[in-house]
Amino acid sequence: MTPALNDALVSTWVTGWSRCRNYDVHHDGVVHAALRSGHQTDDGQEWEYILANPDEASLKAVSAEVQGHPGRLLTVVGTPPPVPADVPLQALSTGEMLMVVDMVGQDVEAPIVPEEFEAEVQRHDPDWFLLTITSTDQHAQGEGAVAARGRVAAVDGFAVFDRIWTSPDFRRQGLGSLVMRYLASLVLEHDVEQGLLVASADGQALYGHLGWTELAEVTVYGAPDDHTANPSHSDAD
Structure with missing residues (x-):
């Protein structure tokens, strides 16, 4: 609901x-x-x-x-x-x-990261995560480029997503969806039922595709x- x-x-x-x-x-x-x-x-x-x-x-x-x-x-x-x-x-x-999504039914397993990329997770207190996606030597851009990142915090039953970003050099490769799914799997270690984020005008289409609803x-x-x-x-x- x-x-x-x-x-x-x-x-x-x-x-x-x-x-x-x-x-x-x-x-x-x-x-x-x-x-x-x-x-x-x-x-x-x-x-x-x-x-x-x-x-x-x-x-x-x-x-x-x-x-x-x-x-x-x-x-x-x-x-x-x-x-x-x-x-x-x-x-x-x-x-x-401001957009919202039901976290019930989100995948608790981290998604498979394509071999062209690798994921690094940093855990911070209190209860928030930073995810960074970088390129490997299998990618045409070469190794070590920051391709995408995002953050999520668990607060009172909510997962608050923030700074979901993809480098212009790596857009249209599915990384926005990958970051959101990966962050969801991390924050579901906590008892969260709803997700919240503020989406830019450009980002609203992506989040809508992922099941998010506009709230305000x-x-x-x-x-x-x-x-x-x-x-x-x-x-x-």
Whole structure:
């Protein structure tokens, strides 16, 4: 059964997404905040605030915080009410989608990796995995090239997938599906029933083919003239 979009679900996604990226995370009522590591602002702290279907009061409060600190971000999951005119923001990233899948019935065995590639798994605490696919000497590109990667974290019965990426030199070789299946087999070591991820516009077709369902739009806002690099939630570094 597809879960409903609510604050608890978004809180779970934020926890898993932050875990996969080594971000500090803080939950304060309906406001979820992640400190984006490796991103610098004038005050040295680039916080991203995440709200699920925010009401006008919470949206205005967080919008004022973002507008007053260029480099900080507001991410809205769901359809937000209009941004207050006295606290202007601009959309920095659109077209992303929170998606969900039933993990029951997913293959618990790691898929067979073609001889042109090899898989490396790194296990991290608490409960997340990094998968890297590299080429072998059997591939036309030669040995040792990073072809694809992805991450997944287990959080409160959910598997949160993140940074599913394929190198442009290795696309259309089935690696996106391979990474997703391999990550699913890893995270099923834990008691997870549903999968969550935020998909880019380009990635939504792949995930739809793999059985994922669209749940809610994801939009990232910043202060006017904010030029924050890569504010998306689905892309690799």
